Amino acid sequence: MATALTALATTTLASNATTISFSSIASGYRDLRLVILAGTDANTGFGIRVNGDSSASYAYVGMRGNGSGTASPTSSSATYMNIGNETYSNSIQLMYTVDFLDAFATDKHKTVLSRGGNAATATEAHANRWPSTSAITSITIFPLSGNATTGSTFSLYGVLA
Amino acid sequence: MSLTLIATTTVGAGGASTIDFSSIPSSFTDLLLLVSARSTRALLTDNLFVKFNNSTANLSGRILIGSGSAASSDSSASVAYNAVGEASTMTANTFGNMSVYIPNYAGSTNKSMSTDSVTETNGSESYQTIAASLWANTAAINQVTLYWNVGPNFAQYSSASIYGITKGSGGATVSP
Numbered sequence: 260m261a262t263a264l265t266a267l268a269t270t271t272l273a274s275n276a277t278t279i280s281f282s283s284i285a286s287g288y289r290d291l292r293l294v295i296l297a298g299t300d301a302n303t304g305f306g307i308r309v310n311g312d313s314s315a316s317y318a319y320v321g322m323r324g325n326g327s328g329t330a331s332p333t334s335s336s337a338t339y340m341n342i343g344n345e346t347y348s349n350s351i352q353l354m355y356t357v358d359f360l361d362a363f364a365t366d367k368h369k370t371v372l373s374r375g376g377n378a379a380t381a382t383e384a385h386a387n388r389w390p391s392t393s394a395i396t397s398i399t400i401f402p403l404s405g406n407a408t409t410g411s412t413f414s415l416y417g418v419l420a
Numbered sequence: 421m422s423l424t425l426i427a428t429t430t431v432g433a434g435g436a437s438t439i440d441f442s443s444i445p446s447s448f449t450d451l452l453l454l455v456s457a458r459s460t461r462a463l464l465t466d467n468l469f470v471k472f473n474n475s476t477a478n479l480s481g482r483i484l485i486g487s488g489s490a491a492s493s494d495s496s497a498s499v500a501y502n503a504v505g506e507a508s509t510m511t512a513n514t515f516g517n518m519s520v521y522i523p524n525y526a527g528s529t530n531k532s533m534s535t536d537s538v539t540e541t542n543g544s545e546s547y548q549t550i551a552a553s554l555w556a557n558t559a560a561i562n563q564v565t566l567y568w569n570v571g572p573n574f575a576q577y578s579s580a581s582i583y584g585i586t587k588g589s590g591g592a593t594v595s596p
Contacts, residue, residue, distance in 0.1 A: 262421050262422060262423070263423055264422040264423035264585065265422050265588075265591060266422040266586060266587050266588030266589065266590075266591070267588075267589070267590070267591030267592040268588075268589050268590075268591060268592035268593065268594040269587040269588065269589060269594065270594045270595075270596065272596065273596070274596075276596050279594070279595070279596070280594065280595050281592045281593070281594050282592065282593045282594075282595075283592055283593040284591065284592040285591035285592060294450060294521075294523055294587075296523045296524055296532065322484060322486075322491070322550075323484065324482060324483060324484030324485070324491075324492070324493025324494075324550075325482060325493060325495075326482045326483075326493055326494060326495025327493060327495070328493060329484060329491045329492065329493050331491075352529065352530060352532055352554075354521075354523055354532040354533070354534055354552070355534075356521055356534060374521075374534050374536060374550055375534050375552065376482065376534070376552035377482075377532070377552050377554070378480045378481045378482055378500075378501075378532065378552050378553050378554035379480065379482075379554065380482070380552075381482055381552065382482050382483060382484050382493075382534075382550050382551050382552035383484075383550075383552075384484075384550050410529075412523075412524065413594070414449070414587040415591075415592055415594070416422060416585075416587075417591060
């Protein structure tokens with residue numbers, strides 16, 4: 260019986276880093292799941308780009324609650340996928356799960372759904388779209404400012420249909 | 421295998437005050453908890469919480485709630501906010517659903533969790549929530565308990581399954 264969820268790669272930062280990249284991603288899966296448990300040193304959350312695309316072509320809509328209020332950010336011309344843009348305190352552990360649906364399909368744009376946040380600040384969810392029919396071959400995660408801090412972990416899984 | 425079923429349970433006749441998974445092995449990386457639940461509380465909803473190692477200390481959470489007519493957010497410094505759960509005056513024979521992801525559960529840092537949940541009813545008032553919660557304790561998690569804010573019980577046929585997820589390599593290159 261095929262394994263529904265397969266671990267592909269993982270890293271734990273031995274020092275601060277401005278970007279974390281997954282490349283040479285094995286195909287043969289339907290979706291990809293990225294699990295992030297990380298901190299930053301610049302009071303920010305994280306963004307994601309795929310296949311090295313930094314053009315203003317990503318679209319997203321999100322929602323977040325900080326315990327007293329709500330917000331719903333949106334953009335149709337972002338330079339990255341938004342998975343968390345609340346202002347988080349440094350060194351607070353942020354947690355995200357990010358699902359890249361039909362990541363290897365060549366007949367559709369890519370939908371990426373994220374959930375996460377931190378109990379001390381906010382909970383967030385975002386729906387992103389990368390308007391390309393190319394298969395995803397690389398994923399780059401970066402803090403919106405500063406560094407991801409030592410000890411942060413990033414793990415990638417393949418999900419079979 | 422990256423996803424392994426650790427245990428599953430279904431509540432029998434008479435209900436149950438808690439759903440408890442104990443003696444969880446430390447051999448996985450993350451935990452995934454999937455729940456289908458209904459409270460016996462005589463109202464529409466009952467908050468559903470998760471605690472670890474039978475401890476209600478050092479729990480906190482923030483939740484975002486959509487009701488079909490409004491969005492709201494709440495926080496707690498005493499419970500790990502997880503879900504607005506389904507209770508007994510919602511449509512009969514329907515159960516709310518909740519998914520809880522707990523990364524690095526056996527590690528030596530504080531334990532975060534992310535929750536998605538929804539109630540089901542044939543009516544105009546229903547809820548979808550997301551929550552970020554924390555157990556500020558560096559102990560490895562070996563017990564996971566579900567419990568209601570009011571209850572008293574999980575209704576018969578409520579169910580829960582807990583899975584272990586193991587990180588690994590060999591399917592992609594990562595840097596650094």
